[in-house]
């Protein structure tokens with residue numbers, strides 16, 4: 617049985633060829649899938665009933681299930697999606713009152729091998745990569761369920777996207793060509809997998825690279841991100857510089873603020889020094905408490921003090937608006953908790 621979601625126009629044409637139908641039929645199906653986000657072949661009402669019946673014998677729109685859906689008090693939606701092999705991932709739709717953007721935060725892997733100490737997903741370990749179709753299906757499911765059109769994609773859900781780069785790149789191409797989401801509206805976030813940053817730079821994609829830095833020095837970083845042992849800060853910086861030179865793009869530096877760990881004056885000074893010659897914006901993310909560790913969120917005063925110290929360096933600094941923390945959909949909280957696996 618063919619699964620239509622995630623197929624390119626060429627791939628859909630092969631199916632319509634099999635049914636001895638014209639290429640125009642393939643274009644109609646493609647539009648129903650990507651622009652109108654239908655859930656079933658019966659909803660493709662500009663295809664004849666006879667053709668729909670033929671198509672239903674060999675294809676379905678999707679084989680992904682919404683296992684759990686939660687709505688936050690701020691309007692954020694979190695889905696637990698189940699694939700046919702029984703594995704699940706979480707996908708989040710964020711909306712902001714003052715912006716028209718609808719941002720989907722997608723997962724790239726089931727579980728994650730990187731094991732950052734503050735992250736609920738890392739606790740599960742790595743289970744498997746998602747295929748590019750499974751990545752695309754997350755956005756299609758949101759669109760089908762809400763009737764809304766996603767405008768921005770961030771690869772900040774479960775998994776390390778650069779450890780599944782082939783599938784992430786294929787998904788990005790389809791987001792770009794089929795969903796008509798511009799590459800600049802797609803952000804790929806990494807914990808700092810240096811060889812893959814180089815590979816991504818060579819693709820010359822105009823997407824945004826976000827680096828999860830979260831620490832201003834080797835000691836703190838290796839404490840919270842074991843990836844620092846393999847890809848330490850000085851080498852990471854060189855890779856980021858090369859990326860910026862090659863793509864001409866400003867990167868985003870993500871910095872999780874954890875009380876009394878990396879929110880001190882000394883940390884701010886070291887961070888300014890580390891970033892001084894990097895073309896970047898800085899995004900501060902106050903830590904969202906989870907039940908799995910003792911880290912705490914800094915006070916609002918500490919957050920604003922840290923922000924203003926960084927701003928003195930001339931960089932643009934924002935504090936990320938917290939979305940969905942009451943349903944564990946905020947940064948670092950995704951874990952598949954609803955499955956009872958963690």
Ligand code: SF4
Pocket residue numbers: 728729730731732735736737738739773774775776807948
């Ligand atoms: S923060 Fe990202 S890279 Fe780190 S363990 Fe969690 S999912 Fe993996």
